[in-house]
Amino acid sequence: MIQMICIGWVLGIATMGKTFPLLQLWLVPGIALFILTLLLKLTVLKHVQRLYFKFLQLCIAFCLGLTLGYHYAELQLNERLQFREQQTEAVEVIGYVKNINELGDQSIQQKIQILNRHTEVVQWQAFLKNEMDSGSKSVLELGQYYRMHGQILPAHSYATEGAFDQEQWYIQQNIMSGFKVSAIEKLSQQQVTALGYGRHLRQQGSVSNQIQLWVEQQRLALRNFINQQPVQHKGLMLALLTGDKSLLDPETEQLFQRFGMSHLLAISGPHVLIFAVLLCWSLHQLIRRYRPQLYLKWPKQYLLIWPFCASVALYCAFVGFEIPALRTLLSCVLISLFILFKQKVRPLNILLFSASMLLIFDPFSILSAAFWLSYGACFVLLRIYQTVQQQSGMDELKSRMQRVKLQLKLLIESQWKIFLALFPLMMLFFKQIAWITPLSNLFAIPWIGLVIVPLDLLAALCYFIAEPLGSLVLQLNDLCLAALLWLLQLLDWLFAPTLQPIAMNFAVWLSLCLGLIILFLPRNVLPKAWAVLCFIPLVTLDASKNQFELNVLDVGQGQAIFIRDQDQTLMIDMGGNYDEAKFSIGKQIILPFLSVKGVHQLDQLILTHLDLDHYGAYQSIKYDLAIKQVYSNEQVEIPRSSRFDYCRQGLQWHWKNHVDMTVLSPKAENLVYAKAEKNEMSCVIYLQVKNAQPYQNFLLMADAGWQTEYQILQDYPDLKVDVLVLGHHGSRHSSAYAFLKQLNPKIVIASAGFNNRYGHPSKMTLQRLQQLNIPVLSTVQQGSIQFIRQANGQMQLHYAREQRQWLKRAAAKLKS
Structure with missing residues (x-):
């Protein structure tokens, strides 16, 4: 119970x-x-x-x-x-620095405690210019108070299925806002007291807060020590030791990502558990050789539990007692208690109890991918431990070579089991996977856990005792890291691994989860053959049963529209960032969204015109996504597997008597002006969904303005429109009053970015719509907007920002 x-x-x-x-x-x-x-x-x-x-x-x-x-x-x-910021504004705040910062190429990210914004102290993420290259030290010192001027940068996610939820991450990290710092003034304790924050000053002087501050100071000192050493892989050393990526170069991080080993660069427990086991095994050998009489007083498992837990606790101190490390420590303590009280170690019970206890103290850790991934990995490792325990009676009969073979077998078995067990979670959180992960982990995890991490910890300990000795150990560890990277580069040259996006909708994902759970349950709980039934949807899912849906995706300042009816799929634009290499709309939003929808191939893609905010994402993913047919008003580079045609007036598509689409503009003879007049030569699409109510006719205006609107009214005077996607994101140079009045749509949609520099949708356009009593939806307020046709023909509206409480915005909403 x-x-x-x-x-x-x-x-x-x-x-x-x-x-x-x-x-x-x-x-x-x-x-x-x-x-x-x-x-x-x-x-x-x-x-x-x-x-x-x-x-x-x-x-x-x-x-x-x-x-x-x-x-x-x-x-x-x-x-x-209640303390979250939602509006951009310039402010002056009083802040206290409690945590170590994270260094980047261009900026420094620093969590700060804000004292004067609310009745309670809140935490913000400050962004400062990185001046480390000029030789100056970080401007914010641990344990100091500052008066800071700057601009509030509220978290605002791309509210699209599958995309990374920045607002969720801020909440999970207890960060109420971002803050771009422009000016800083250091405050003395007397000034802080005079400002009325003497109580906070006294609180920070308590023993517990002083210990936390001391730990952060030692972590900072350790980072500076590693940074000063004459080694090549200092960033990787620091990341593997504490999870701090401040010194890590992008090339190494990308290499680990391609091999599916990014979790090793975060605060992780498995390799430290290997170190703890190694430490206890070494201690056991010493006791057996020099002090065997100790085992007459205390059994081996009781004696070794304490150094085991102490080594894990030491790791927690190195990483600043972060939640992922505490999760590992909590599981180890529970297992130790079960052993001390002679209770059978049941993996499911251990994980359930530790997870339940952790969620009492920090319920927001449930939002972290690390929570689910680490507990999934721990479950598999504990199941392997049970297997070893069951075979312990035979170990006395085995030779040393046989034991080595058994350990290698368990190592290989653990890697593919962890890979399979965590596959659904990797798909849920990252929507992509590296198939070479079990092979790379087979070599990397033992080498990291048995060699590199112990040397890292030894160097850190030596740093506090004798710095020259710590420096020597780091140089030795640098050679070990060089060997690891050489091996990974060799595998990279042989296999050229890449992260493969996987398309899997919720029904298939859920059936896969159930099947794997059955496979990994202990014997005699459920028949293993039942797993086969769960895997059937993987090969029998019928795409022809998909209902019609149209999604205006939240891609920030840009446009991307996904349309599907039964087994036909189409996208109109894909959005795009001004620098896809810095942040890729294609890889971070479009591909994850299609993965959630179970789409691995598009039948058609219409690029309305070649502005970056409409087609930039296509440039970054055109070789990662299969597309049968590409249309645009200009010639565009396409993969060999795709076909190209020009988008022009009169072009039509008919989908199984359910959906009709027609291109209303531009005219074929005007395509020669597409490069010079991108906006007015945008492809305007008219879509009709038969037997649908109340939204049947959709007009998608791309970036077309008044000139195109006038021409459409001339060419199609009887055009019926229920839903209008505003031209040029709601710019004041589009959506003319006469155009809106004649079409009189039931709703209009503006696809625009939060706090965009253009002010889209413009106040003038909104005033026109208000005068005509036409409701307005926007991707800023509603996130991605989905129209889905039910079996009875009713077209329902769904807003992505209604799915989670932290995504909701205070705005008038249209009831479907």
Whole structure:
């Protein structure tokens, strides 16, 4: 019953940000039913062993845990959201520096405690210019107070399915806003007290806060020490030791990404566990050789538990007691307690208890991919531990060579099992995977865990005792890292691995998860053959059952529209960043979105014109996504597998008697002006969905302005429009009053970026729409906007920013 409560608790916390009315009403009845069944079990039904009663108990326990988790998550989230910044403005703040910064090529990111913004102290992410190259030190020192001037930079996500949710990350990290610093003034303690913050000053003088500050200072000193050493791979050393990527060069980071080993550069536990096991094994050998009588007083497992936990705790100190490290420490402590009290180590129980305890102290860690990935990896490792434990009786009969073979077998087995077990989670969070990961991990993880990390830790310890010795160990470790990178570069040359985007919708993903869970459960829990049934949707999913949908995607300041009906797929533009190499709209938004939709190939792509905010993403992913046919008003480079044709007036498509599409502009004879007049020569698409209500006719204006609008009214005087995607993102030079009045759409949509420099959609355009009583939706306020046709022909509207509480914006919404 406790296990079911824990499962319900974790899943209840996982609903954070979503609203479930049934769970909101279930709390009091759930508690009452749980107490009632517990009393019945202890009194009247004490000796009853009926299966249905046990099942009822488990269901009530699960529902109680689910409800408690849901309410706890909702309470914590509401408290955190009330201090979040949502508007850009220039401010003056008083800040306290408590955490070590993170260095970048152009800027320094520094978490700061803001004292004067709200009644409570909040945390912001400050961005400062990186002046380290000029020889100056970081302008913000640990343990100091500052008066800072700058601009608030609220977190604003691309609210598109599959895209990285920056607002969620800020909330998980307890960051209420970004802050671009323009001026800094250091404050003395007397000035801080005079400003009225003496209480905060006294709080920071407490023993616990002073210990945390000392740890951060030592981490900073250690980073500076490593940075001063005559070694080539100082960034990789620091990242593997503490998770700090400040000194890591982009080429090495990209190499690890291609091999699917980025988790090793974050604060991670598995390689430290290997180090802890190695340390305990070495200690065991020393005791057995020189002090075997110690085992007469204390059994081996009881004696070695303490150094094992101490080594993990030491790692936590090195990484600043971050949540991922504490998660590893908590699991180790629980396992140790089970061993000390002679209880059987059950992997599922260990993970459930540690996860439940962690979520009490930090429910927001449920939003982190590291939470799920680390617990998934721990579950597989603990299952392997069980296997080893079951074979321990045979170990005495094996020779040393046989033991080595067994250990190699377990190493290989663990890598492919972890790869398979974490495959659904990798797809859920990253939408891509590197197939060479099991092979690279086979060599990298033992080398990192058994050689590099121990040397890193030894060098760090030597730094506090004798710096020259620490420097010598770092130079030795540099050679070991060079060997690892040489091997990875050799594999890179042989296999040329890349991160492959995988298209998998929710139904297929869920069936894959269920199948893998069945495979990894202990024997005799469920028949392994049932997993085959779960894998059937992987090969039998019928794409022809997809309903019509049109998605105006949130790609910031740009436009991208995805259309699907049954097995036909089309995109009109793909958006794009001014620098796709710096941040790729194609790789970070378009490909993940298509992956969530289960689309691995587009039938058609219409590039309305060749402005970067409409086609830049295509340039970055044209070789990563199969596209059968590309249309544009200008010649564009395409892969060999694609075909090209010009987009011109009169071009039509018919999809299985459900959808008709027509190009209304430009005329074929005007295509010669496309390069000089990109906006007015944009491809304007008219789309009709048959037997759909209330939205049947869609007009997609791209970047066309008044001239094109006038020509469309002349060529198509009887045009019926229910949904109008505003031309040029709602610019004042488009959407003329006469054009809007004649078409009189039911709603209009502006595809624009948050706080964009052009002011789109413009106030003039909004005033015209207001005068005509035409409702306005925008990707800024609603995020991605989806029209989906139900079986009864009703066209429903869905907004991406309604899916999670932190994404919602205060704006008038159209009821579908």
